[in-house]
Amino acid sequence: xxxxxxxxxxxxxxxxxxxxxxxxxxxxxxxxxxxxxxxxxxxxxxxxxxxxxxxxxxxxxxxxxxxxxxxxxxxxxxxxxxxxxxxxxx
Amino acid sequence: xxxxxxxxxxxxxxxxxxxxxxxxxxxxxxxxxxxxxxxxxxxxxxxxxxxxxxxxxxxxxxxxxxxxxxxxxxxxxxxxxxxxxxxxxxxxxxxxxxxxxxxxxxxxxxxxxxxxxxxxxxxxxxxxxxxxxxxxxxxxxxxxxxxxxxxxxxxxxxxxxxxxxxxxxxxxxxxxxxxxxxxxxxxxxxxxxxxxxxxxxxxxxxxxxxxxxxxxxxxxxx
Numbered sequence: 569x570x571x572x573x574x575x576x577x578x579x580x581x582x583x584x585x586x587x588x589x590x591x592x593x594x595x596x597x598x599x600x601x602x603x604x605x606x607x608x609x610x611x612x613x614x615x616x617x618x619x620x621x622x623x624x625x626x627x628x629x630x631x632x633x634x635x636x637x638x639x640x641x642x643x644x645x646x647x648x649x650x651x652x653x654x655x656x657x658x
Numbered sequence: 659x660x661x662x663x664x665x666x667x668x669x670x671x672x673x674x675x676x677x678x679x680x681x682x683x684x685x686x687x688x689x690x691x692x693x694x695x696x697x698x699x700x701x702x703x704x705x706x707x708x709x710x711x712x713x714x715x716x717x718x719x720x721x722x723x724x725x726x727x728x729x730x731x732x733x734x735x736x737x738x739x740x741x742x743x744x745x746x747x748x749x750x751x752x753x754x755x756x757x758x759x760x761x762x763x764x765x766x767x768x769x770x771x772x773x774x775x776x777x778x779x780x781x782x783x784x785x786x787x788x789x790x791x792x793x794x795x796x797x798x799x800x801x802x803x804x805x806x807x808x809x810x811x812x813x814x815x816x817x818x819x820x821x822x823x824x825x826x827x828x829x830x831x832x833x834x835x836x837x838x839x840x841x842x843x844x845x846x847x848x849x850x851x852x853x854x855x856x857x858x859x860x861x862x863x864x865x866x867x868x869x870x871x872x873x874x875x876x877x878x879x880x
Binding site for chain 2: 576577580581583584585587588591592613616617623624625626627628630631634635637638639641642643645646649650652653656
């Protein structure tokens with residue numbers, strides 16, 4: 569088993585764990601964390617897919633992950649703010 | 659019956675998630691078979707991009723449109739968080755302590771230098787506007803938590819929007835210069851990318867720090 573395959577497997581496992589938490593957990597914070605773990609799995613998979621077997625790595629997935637991290641951070645911030653706003657209105 | 663469903667739900671969800679994971683793994687194996695085409699395309703066009711780091715070339719030149727929208731998404735998030743009007747208590751400054759203030763004196767300038775370095779080195783090595791912006795945002799938050807810096811509303815609004823403004827103005831100017839949206843003239847592409855990245859660094863830092871504070875700065879409203 570190659571190292572890249574191991575990374576990809578870990579990425580898939582993180583995705584599955586995050587998705588399960590997103591659906592099964594009831595608290596907002598747990599769901600937001602689940603979503604983030606899911607995203608991390610996807611990033612890991614994308615970065616792993618960029619490896620070029622000793623040749624130059626594919627820069628397109630790297631750029632996508634960079635964009636994805638920023639979007640994930642802002643989505644998390646908004647989700648936390650929404651969760652807080654919901655607590656306030658209860 | 660509902661009780662049974664409730665008991666089976668974790669198993670069902672788990673099984674569904676694992677099945678989805680298996681599909682993704684299968685798709686990943688398939689992408690590995692025909693990889694390399696994109697890498698070649700990027701590396702062939704790299705000399706015309708104005709930078710020598712292929713990731714920066716993709717982000718700011720070949721797929722500049724994505725990055726433009728990404729800066730817009732960041733700004734939109736901040737506007738949405740401000741609009742929620744959470745009425746959080748003012749971010750309290752940490753109590754003054756000699757350890758924190760000497761840390762600040764040491765790390766504040768260092769963070770600015772690191773951010774500038776990351777911005778500059780992004781043209782040829784890993785680095786760029788996002789990394790620099792994140793480091794700068796950390797510096798802003800340190801100052802903010804120390805109670806040393808409480809920028810006014812006007813400053814925050816400009817800092818938050820300058821990245822998108824510069825990016826948009828470039829996108830508007832380019833069709834007149836080269837005939838393509840965000841298609842820079844090859845001779846000065848490096849300069850355009852640096853200009854956009856500098857403005858984007860300021861905005862990303864301001865937006866990340868403002869998201870942490872999560873409170874619209876008080877100031878004149880139109």
